[in-house]
Amino acid sequence: MTTIRLIDPxxxxxxxxxxxxxxxxxxxxxxxxxxxxxxxxAENFLKAIVDSLQSSFELTLVKYHRKPSASKPATSEIIxxxxxxxxxxxxxxxx
Numbered sequence: 001m002t003t004i005r006l007i008d009p010x011x012x013x014x015x016x017x018x019x020x021x022x023x024x025x026x027x028x029x030x031x032x033x034x035x036x037x038x039x040x041x042a043e044n045f046l047k048a049i050v051d052s053l054q055s056s057f058e059l060t061l062v063k064y065h066r067k068p069s070a071s072k073p074a075t076s077e078i079i080x081x082x083x084x085x086x087x088x089x090x091x092x093x094x095x
Contacts, residue, residue, distance in 0.1 A: 021088075024087060024088060026057070027053060027056075027057040027059070027088070028057050028058065029057070029058055029059070029060050030057065030059055030060065030087040030088060031059065031060055031061035031062075031063070031085060031086045031087045031088075032050065032053060032059050032061065032062045032063070032086060032087070032088060032089070032090065033062075033063045033064075033065070033082040033085070033086035033088070033089035033090070034046050034050060034062065034063065034064045034065065034089070034090055034092065035065050035067065035074050035078070035082070035089060035090070035091040035092065036064065036065065036066040036067065036092055036094075037067055037070040037091070037092060037093050037094065038066055038067050038068065038069060038070055038094075039070050039093060039094035039095050040094050040095060041094035041095060042092045042093060042094025043066070043094070044094070045092055045094055046064075046090065046092040049090060049092070050062055061085070061086070063081075063082065063085060063086055065078050065082070070093075074091075
């Protein structure tokens with residue numbers, strides 16, 4: 001007699017524990033970080049966002065990082081650098 005063993009492949013979602021940064025009161029004269037996921041249209045899309053924010057809020061700094069691949073996260077060094085030098089960060093997706 002053959003025994004068939006059934007295994008349930010489902011699992012519970014793993015929730016990351018993190019603390020959200022406090023919201024900014026406004027964007028006037030703030031420092032912006034941009035993380036580009038390197039997909040085809042991300043650069044153009046993010047440039048349009050930066051241009052709009054720059055003209056509306058006179059940003060004091062725009063720091064740009066393009067990831068080598070959309071499938072890889074930004075390195076911890078980039079995240080730490082942006083956390084230290086930017087008031088807010090936009091991570092952009094293209095396609």
